[in-house]
Amino acid sequence: NAGVTQTPKFQVLKTGQSMTLQCAQDMNHNSMYWYRQDPGMGLRLIYYSASEGTTDKGEVPNGYNVSRLNKREFSLRLESAAPSQTSVYFCASRIGRVSNQPQHFGDGTRLSIL
């Protein structure tokens, strides 16, 4: 019963390096989301995909790009990592188009940028 799977779980990068965070869900959900969580703070939405083939900016999109590869997979790319992007990144999915269905979250990717 995998749910939402994120890879990798941990990563250390140097400033300026690029990296792609992977997310896959096996619940046949339409909507997928990327959040970041900084220490002591709530989650902030980076990008989301309401359905396959669409993506939209969230609250804090600068410095990130996303790809909705297919219905299952939604990746987040850092083109040139900066120390300010050190955070825990969570991917979530939701069935979408049905009111009040919950979001289901992965266990996060802990990213440190030196």
Added chain:
Amino acid sequence: DAKTTQPNSMESNEEEPVHLPCNHSTISGTDYIHWYRQLPSQGPEYVIHGLTSNVNNRMASLAIAEDRKSSTLILHRATLRDAAVYYCILRDSGVDFGNEKLTFGTGTRLTIIP
């Protein structure tokens, strides 16, 4: 977006009931009240949601004030596993185009005392 206010932290003894309050004085008539919780080193998980009537599920109960300006999440018999950050979030119940965006505040950190 309507805002919620929660205490930063609460403590409770194991095997006793816990009442987690949330104020949402600017709630609109179409806003549902959702609760999520985040266990240590995990992504958030859905707990419960409601509109006007009190709600029960296997995890918790949600008591909603008659004027809907506040609500209380009730854990009937706290266990050590309930130690987490609890988030109270308002979500518009309007037409769902799959683009729901949850706004997480800082939540209430619940500590369970053995």
